[in-house]
Amino acid sequence: MSGNAILIAVDGPQANEWADAFRARAGGRPVRMWPHDIGDPAEIGIACVWRAPKGLLAGLPNLRLAVSLGAGVDHLFSDSSLPDVPIIRATHPDLSMRVTEYVVLHALRYHRRQPLYDAQQRERVWKEHPQPAASEVAVGVMGLGVIGSEAARVLARIGFKAAGWSASPKSIDGIDVFHGPHGLDRFLARTEILICLLPLTDDTGGILNRPLFAKLKRDGAAGGAFLINAGRGGLQIDADILAALDDGTLAGATLDVFPQEPLPPASPMWSHPKVTVTPHNAGDVLPDFLAADVMRQIGRLERGEPLLHVVDRKRGY
Numbered sequence: 001m002s003g004n005a006i007l008i009a010v011d012g013p014q015a016n017e018w019a020d021a022f023r024a025r026a027g028g029r030p031v032r033m034w035p036h037d038i039g040d041p042a043e044i045g046i047a048c049v050w051r052a053p054k055g056l057l058a059g060l061p062n063l064r065l066a067v068s069l070g071a072g073v074d075h076l077f078s079d080s081s082l083p084d085v086p087i088i089r090a091t092h093p094d095l096s097m098r099v100t101e102y103v104v105l106h107a108l109r110y111h112r113r114q115p116l117y118d119a120q121q122r123e124r125v126w127k128e129h130p131q132p133a134a135s136e137v138a139v140g141v142m143g144l145g146v147i148g149s150e151a152a153r154v155l156a157r158i159g160f161k162a163a164g165w166s167a168s169p170k171s172i173d174g175i176d177v178f179h180g181p182h183g184l185d186r187f188l189a190r191t192e193i194l195i196c197l198l199p200l201t202d203d204t205g206g207i208l209n210r211p212l213f214a215k216l217k218r219d220g221a222a223g224g225a226f227l228i229n230a231g232r233g234g235l236q237i238d239a240d241i242l243a244a245l246d247d248g249t250l251a252g253a254t255l256d257v258f259p260q261e262p263l264p265p266a267s268p269m270w271s272h273p274k275v276t277v278t279p280h281n282a283g284d285v286l287p288d289f290l291a292a293d294v295m296r297q298i299g300r301l302e303r304g305e306p307l308l309h310v311v312d313r314k315r316g317y
């Protein structure tokens, strides 16, 4: 049947795992794989993609649905030939929890002075430092969506003074909420550990810059201002982060994402003593979990029912 096949187009080492996860659940629908097994493009109705090459989807004349296998959809919107079909994106409790684990790990690492103890261990120094309570430390999450709201809740549960910033007003138990451009400065002024879980859009690109870092709270219990970015690399200006670390505006930065990935070997981020680099793995999700969710959505599409988590093209997320 025309438009019945599912295409998996994943640029990365997990491509086969994704294809297997879909094949196991496709219920008789053909599953094709970019780049070597696309078959007849006219047979493809659903494209499940992660950083697929630009123009690929425009070459599928019977495409009915584009599925982002990541929570972020900037990889789709960077394709100027993206066809005008509904787009849904990855959301799953497993994905939210993995990213939450990541930001909690690194917030606690700063809160508990672990970089200092790591340095002492290298010098065989046995010395305790004063340790404030989590309730004295202000953590702020930029982006209170599916993932950011979960992360903020867990940070609050651990005891941090937790706040969040979003585009529209929110109400989340135990979290101080701020929204919109007018709420940003007040959010930053109370935040010592800044966690970024924003999508990359026309409005958010480059938002993690030096003027923004300068507005963070540096005289609180955390002992300085810290940045944890697990959103997207395009949100951050690397040169500004390095300059802010060198002049003390920032005391530390943990970065899972970069403007250029993989991070080039020559990047000064690799060896900066106040930077922790991870290879965009905050939200590694199990393809089996997500494929099951996507197949349920494909069922909805086929039955003419409304799709969930549809991306708003105007907002860009």
Ligand code: NDP
Binding pocket: 071, 072, 073, 091, 095, 099, 142, 143, 144, 145, 146, 147, 148, 165, 166, 167, 168, 169, 180, 197, 198, 199, 200, 201, 203, 204, 230, 231, 232, 256, 257, 280, 281, 282, 283, 284, 317
């Ligand atoms: P959502 O779309 O659910 O949430 C996005 C949040 O950002 C919303 O709260 C939204 O506000 C807010 N936001 C968007 N634009 C603005 C703006 N201009 N000003 C203020 N707030 C804004 O996304 P998810 O929570 O599912 O994921 C967030 C991002 O995390 C993804 O886009 C992706 O880039 C990144 N990610 C990274 C991973 C990794 O491995 N490093 C893994 C998974 C995700 P509002 O609620 O008002 O709309």
Ligand code: OXD
Binding pocket: 069, 070, 071, 072, 073, 090, 283, 284
């Ligand atoms: C995502 C990601 O967007 O892995 O899910 O970055």
